[in-house]
Amino acid sequence: MRNKRLETDEFKARRQEVLKQWPTGEGVNFQEAVAYHKAMPRENVFAEVLAKAKAEGRTLAQPRAGVSLIDEHIAMLKYLQEEGGADLLPTTIDSLTRQNRYGEAGKAMDEGKIAGHSMLTGFPAINYGVVACREVNESVKLPCQVRHGTPDARLLAEITLAGGFTDFEGGGISYNIPYAKNISLEETITNWQYVDRLVGMYEEYGVRINREPFGPLTGTLVPPCISHSVSMIEALLAAEQGVKNISLGYGQCGNLIQDIAAVQSLIELGEEYLARFHYQGVMLTSVFHQWMGGFPQDESKAFGVISWGAATVALAKATKVLVKSPYEAIGISTKEANASGIKATKQILSMLKDQSFPDTPELLREKELIKSETRSILNKVLELGEGDIALGTVKGFEAGVLDIPFAPSRFNAGRILPVRDSQGAVRILDHGNLPLSKECLDFHRERIAERGKEEGREPSFQMVVDDIYAIGKGRLIGRPR
Template identity: 25%
Template sequence: MTTGTEQDFGGFVRRARARDTIVVQPRMGFSDPALMRSGLAAVAALPVATAGTITVDSYTRLGDYAALRAALAAGENLNGYPLVTAGDRATRKVTQGLAHDNFQIQVRHGCPAPLDIVQAMTDAGLFATEGGPLSYCLPYSRLPVAESVENWRRTCDLLATLHGPDTVPHLETFGGCLMGQLCPPELLIAVSILEGLFFRQHGLRSVSLSYTQQTNHAQDREALTALRTLAGEYLTDIDWHIVLYTYMGVFPSTAGGARRLRRQAARLAVEGQADRLIVKTGAEAHRIPTVPENTTALLDAAGDLTAAAVLPVPGTDDCAATVLHDARNLIEATLELSPDVGAALTGALRRGYLDVPFCLHPDNTGRAASCIDQTGRLTWLSVGSMPLRPGPGAQPLTSGELLADLAFVANHFDGLEPRSGLRRRPLLDTEGIR
């Protein structure tokens, strides 16, 4: 049992899993401190193991504090909590007394230069956050990756100095969510592991490795198995856990479609042995969800996890070994470039050993391309210089084909033909597109 003052996010998740419980967590952030506290309090009060989220606003992510203060002075509602300008006293009032055995808080932001955010967070007594030198740079900014690596080195160094008897700083890599969609799993797995190694090299002893639900249930299950296997090989001397994100791309627009997708995410979490599940709501396709919508979705997810736990888990096939093999190739090719993981990451991008499809960042070579094949699996059209088997050499996607792939999951769960938009009977299978 904890005292409520212990700050050990990884230990909190580990204790939940010892009870065969997967922690559920919303994405939540409000600019008004009272509303932010009420949202966290509502999540903390649920009768299930939950992590609360303080999502930082976009002005703070960009470091544009002048624009932030102007927006607040004008009475604008922001898309998150202004952690840096709020000050530690105000933030402590937001979080005071909420942590308990079934609840801890994580700060989420999306910033390639996070030192201000992490300093403000830790000053306010919060020690769990997320990000990474690639995963919070390539999709979100045009900052040179070398600068992002240095920013994250300094951030990790700060967090590492705060380790103490009742404080274990925790950092989650966002590597398994690169671009949110249409990124084949071996690349997501590799970046998750590599960022985890970067965190460890710079003193972190508690990390989590992310993966986002994609287009095919069986492929996602194989990916989670591969991620867990590789974490067991590369991160043997620190505490780690796996966090699964409900689909990050275009969300179903119907209530039924959203519910089916969230239910499948819960089953994936169970079958893939995830330790934490990031839950989305039925409002995701239309607007920022309310606190009641978030708490309802969390309770639904907890129920779905319980229901999925009694279902048989399908066996693995040859594709699982392929995902594991390809992810390991990407990791090893990167690590061979330098004993310094940060230098290895920048070198791997420069050589194209890591190449994120559809990513327009200047440091990404952009020679790799992916698509959804006829079975609903994500596959490579071309691999560029990555140490993977060459793609089939097909023509690049047309704009129409790319838009169809982006809407593939939403159409499927809304009961539309995934690529034509024609109405058909909703698909309820749990093995992805057949």
């Protein structure tokens, strides 16, 4: 396994096996799919809409949503488009499809048709096939993205891209370590090289497909240098396979200055590393995920969390924001609740569109800290891989040089512990084997010690636990009562 573009013959050989995984794979015809994409309206192409928004300095709002019955799914997307005012649309894939359990997904689809309502947690695109995916895309006037969480998304990519979707989320790290327990990185990186090569092939035929690594990872208290490192790796892996449109994502941590610094440094680092490895002509855009941790059960309080994320992204100037629903703490959201989250977010975006956050010393210091830590991690990864980012990633996780907090994977060291400082910024309590400089580690210790002194307690794992549950209880920092 190397970070090397797949040869045409090798890709074709793999493709024959991939398309045989489920009968609907027979409905994929690449040349016909290329012609279909070229005939699509430009306003339905994700990369086109993102490029326009980036040029204009606008932030686009996109919800998460997906149900199993196609008529309900289309009705929901139309509602989010027309009533919610979404700028971009999702199609969230069901959990059985994510695990490649297509037979079980099919049974649940049949049961849902009999019951008259969805029996799955999302849209089973593989079971529906290319024609149904096109029906979804043709029913709306906005670009649609495939959002999922699949370690092996090769067949899903084949069917949905042939079905007219113009954005595909995920990556070999971000859709493995936070999602799976026993799947090796060698396997998932190889799987996602296939996905990226497929996207690269569409690009070579003049079809723009956007790729979005999943930025938030485990979603709770992830230090920016961790998520940034994964984003850089997945961007480099994608670029090697010919991907030309990449959206780098980041999950809200809660401290305004740290979050703005993270969004701004994300694109700066992306441009730096793409240039370092001589990848040219890649359009980078940024994605901000509203708070991915626990939510208050009270709907009004949940709107407060959503609005804080909206204000943050408006000042950070990300190209896209993934919007949350006020029903996050209750269960799967209704289309009405999703629409209300979009409306609240877009109201804030509109009110703050002409305002910017000044380059204060605190903001500049935070940006340099994030960049320095990310570079330290990536330099060590490249050293372990002898210059190869794919090989270095595998060895980096083995050594704990790459380490994602609270991840279920047994291929993840799980040694680092993040915690908030006295102003709510995420710092590192235990750095495990992260290759950070003494200067950076001293800064983290000092900030955490300040909080401990204020609260009259020694920083410990209990402080981490308190922070995880804080927002659900109406606070950002988990201070003792």
